Amino acid sequence: MHQNGVVVLDNGGGLIKAGYGGERDPAAIIPNCVYRPLSSKKWLTPSPTDPIDLTSAAVRRPIDRGYLINPDLQREIWAHLFSQVLRVNPAQSSLLLTEPLFTLPSIQRAADELVFEDFNFAALYVAHAPSLAHLYEASRRPVKAQCSLVVDCGFSFTHAVPVFQNFPINYAAKRIDLGGKALTNYLKELVSYRSVNVMDETFLIDDVKEKLCFVSMNVTRDLQIAKKHGKDNAFRCTYVLPDGVTHTQGYVKNPEEAKRYLAIGDSDSLQEVAKKMDVNRVEVVDKLEERKKIDLSKNEFDLTNERFLVPEMIFHPADLGMNQAGLAECIVRAVSSCHPHLHPVLYESIILTGGSTLFPRLADRLERELRPLVPDDYQVKITPQEDPILGVWRGGSVLASSPDFEAMCVTKAEYEELGSARCRKRFF
Amino acid sequence: MDDDVSAPFRRSSSRNRKVASKMAAALMSTDNRTQAALARLEALENDNAGLETVEVNDDDEASLDDEDQGYIQKKQPKGTKRKTRQAKALEARKAPRTFLELLHEANLESLPPHVPSYLKAAVGPPSSTSRRHFCTVCGSAANYTCVRCGMRFCSCRCQNIHNDTRCQKFVA
Numbered sequence: 001m002h003q004n005g006v007v008v009l010d011n012g013g014g015l016i017k018a019g020y021g022g023e024r025d026p027a028a029i030i031p032n033c034v035y036r037p038l039s040s041k042k043w044l045t046p047s048p049t050d051p052i053d054l055t056s057a058a059v060r061r062p063i064d065r066g067y068l069i070n071p072d073l074q075r076e077i078w079a080h081l082f083s084q085v086l087r088v089n090p091a092q093s094s095l096l097l098t099e100p101l102f103t104l105p106s107i108q109r110a111a112d113e114l115v116f117e118d119f120n121f122a123a124l125y126v127a128h129a130p131s132l133a134h135l136y137e138a139s140r141r142p143v144k145a146q147c148s149l150v151v152d153c154g155f156s157f158t159h160a161v162p163v164f165q166n167f168p169i170n171y172a173a174k175r176i177d178l179g180g181k182a183l184t185n186y187l188k189e190l191v192s193y194r195s196v197n198v199m200d201e202t203f204l205i206d207d208v209k210e211k212l213c214f215v216s217m218n219v220t221r222d223l224q225i226a227k228k229h230g231k232d233n234a235f236r237c238t239y240v241l242p243d244g245v246t247h248t249q250g251y252v253k254n255p256e257e258a259k260r261y262l263a264i265g266d267s268d269s270l271q272e273v274a275k276k277m278d279v280n281r282v283e284v285v286d287k288l289e290e291r292k293k294i295d296l297s298k299n300e301f302d303l304t305n306e307r308f309l310v311p312e313m314i315f316h317p318a319d320l321g322m323n324q325a326g327l328a329e330c331i332v333r334a335v336s337s338c339h340p341h342l343h344p345v346l347y348e349s350i351i352l353t354g355g356s357t358l359f360p361r362l363a364d365r366l367e368r369e370l371r372p373l374v375p376d377d378y379q380v381k382i383t384p385q386e387d388p389i390l391g392v393w394r395g396g397s398v399l400a401s402s403p404d405f406e407a408m409c410v411t412k413a414e415y416e417e418l419g420s421a422r423c424r425k426r427f428f
Numbered sequence: 429m430d431d432d433v434s435a436p437f438r439r440s441s442s443r444n445r446k447v448a449s450k451m452a453a454a455l456m457s458t459d460n461r462t463q464a465a466l467a468r469l470e471a472l473e474n475d476n477a478g479l480e481t482v483e484v485n486d487d488d489e490a491s492l493d494d495e496d497q498g499y500i501q502k503k504q505p506k507g508t509k510r511k512t513r514q515a516k517a518l519e520a521r522k523a524p525r526t527f528l529e530l531l532h533e534a535n536l537e538s539l540p541p542h543v544p545s546y547l548k549a550a551v552g553p554p555s556s557t558s559r560r561h562f563c564t565v566c567g568s569a570a571n572y573t574c575v576r577c578g579m580r581f582c583s584c585r586c587q588n589i590h591n592d593t594r595c596q597k598f599v600a
Contacts, residue, residue, distance in 0.1 A: 033475075058476055059475045059476060060475065061475055064473070064526060064527045065473060065527045067527050067530070069525060069526065069527050069530060101549065102544070102545055102546040102549055104530055104531065104534045104536075104546065105534065106530060106533065106534060107530065159549075160551075170544045170549075171542075171544040173544070173549050174549060174550075174551045175549045175550055175551060176551050177550070181472075181473065182472040182473060185471070185472045185473070185474065186472055189471075189472075190567070193564075193565075193593075193594075194565075194566075199476065200476050202475065202476055219560075220569065223567075223568045223569055226567070226568065227568055304567070305566075305567040305568060306567060309562060309567055316554075316559075316560065317554075318554050318559045319559060319560050319561075319562065320469070320472075321465045321468065321469060322469060323553045323554075324550070324551050324552065324553065324554065325551045325552060325553065325554040325555065326554065329551070329554060329555060330551045333551060333552070
């Protein structure tokens with residue numbers, strides 16, 4: 001039981017990261033949703049300990065497009081989290097809560113009510129994810145960086161936000177309405193149309209996306225490769241669906257096969273790729289024969305170009321029919337909205353955070369797209385966080401353990417005296 | 429929406445349903461293709477929230493997403509339980525609203541132009557208008573457009589598959 005501590009809560013659209021201030025890792029990471037498996041009539045709250053069967057589970061999320069729109073549902077999830085998972089007494093602890101930029105006043109009010117009136121927290125501090133990511137990165141470097149550009153590619157949307165002395169420069173923040181959720185749904189749509197209907201299997205396809213998707217360095221060439229038949233196709237990969245009897249989790253049938261794309265260099269021509277695949281072929285042959293045998297059971301599907309076309313949408317949302325610029329351009333626009341003196345510094349310290357930056361090669365591709373857009377005499381340096389999902393939480397933990405944290409909080413007494421709107425002014 | 433009324437107890441994913449209703453709306457409108465494209469983008473933000481049709485009438489705890497609400501409204505005249513005005517107001521308050529409704533309510537357009545807001549943070553249209561097209565059937569680069577619905581395909585083979593499976597949905 002942690003008494004009088006600070007609870008750090010990174011309330012993401014996809015995952016809740018929660019733990020105690022000052023620790024290195026959050027005590028609990030649970031999906032921010034309630035779910036109802038096929039076998040049950042009740043909505044259940046996920047907890048990290050008991051194994052859950054998410055096959056065809058229906059899902060409801062309190063967060064839509066990144067913002068908390070269903071406080072009732074959030075209350076249910078938090079209640080479970082605080083009492084069963086973290087085992088804290090809210091009345092004796094403070095809360096550090098993350099909030100996306102530009103949260104609407106009505107949503108802020110609902111969140112305040114939730115924290116102070118439903119859970120009775122003693123104090124609240126509201127932080128923005130970009131400044132926490134910046135704080136964490138700055139705390140790890142010997143020379144403290146004054147400012148950085150945080151690219152947060154999360155579950156609901158993607159933000160490029162310049163952070164200056166721990167404050168997000170909100171007039172320069174730029175957003176792409178595309179995040180992990182949309183990508184998963186896109187993959188779901190592709191797989192459902194092309195092979196097996198998986199429209200209800202959100203969690204399964206999430207897993208497929210995490211394990212198999214990667215960012216292509218040369219899309220036109222990779223599309224050519226993906227067209228090839230049989231063993232020449234370096235991208236083909238089989239994912240086995242759970243059958244509910246021998247395994248309840250889906251898995252990649254042949255992990256070596258899934259990694260074959262790594263052998264292809266960035267600038268290899270088609271012939272060179274074909275040669276390289278010849279070398280690799282031998283090992284794969286016998287496994288392919290094996291595959292043909294089991295194919296009859298029909299509980300698996302192949303992915304080829306979907307593996308890189310899905311993350312590709314972050315770089316070119318226009319291909320999806322969205323009228324929005326891609327990630328590289330988003331960064332350039334965010335930087336050029338700042339004071340010109342900041343431009344070189346910001347390009348030099350780009351921090352990648354958020355779960356959707358975990359796609360292999362994303363940073364390389366981003367650098368390649370960014371370089372032509374940035375003036376020649378500026379350096380471009382992209383730092384992927386070592387653990388992009390937890391980076392923001394760790395920043396919160398650092399902040400919560402700083403000596404003047406207590407002074408920055410809004411206490412329950414202040415909230416009761418002044419109301420939500422007045423207290424909020426403190427966080428800007 | 430019509431789907432729901434004709435077969436209320438059929439289980440299906442919410443996404444299919446949503447597309448179907450939006451698709452129906454798209455057919456009414458003049459510019460079918462843009463409507464369909466918008467509906468598709470909207471669908472990318474969906475959860476599979478499941479159907480609540482069985483317990484929705486007697487259980488107010490259950491979620492009322494916008495479609496379910498439509499369902500209730502349609503069913504209400506036939507229902508035996510009459511609701512007071514107060515109860516209805518309570519229900520309306522309880523039903524979670526979508527983000528777009530909240531956004532509309534916040535009336536961000538009325539803010540002075542220098543105040544940064546959700547709307548102004550959107551990255552805006554890309555500088556180059558070139559859009560790459562991928563075959564909706566197999567995913568490779570698509571050079572051809574379906575004359576009826578505007579979807580893309582790359583080869584004769586894919587065109588046939590497209591005509592057999594997807595195309596009819598868009599044709600008025």
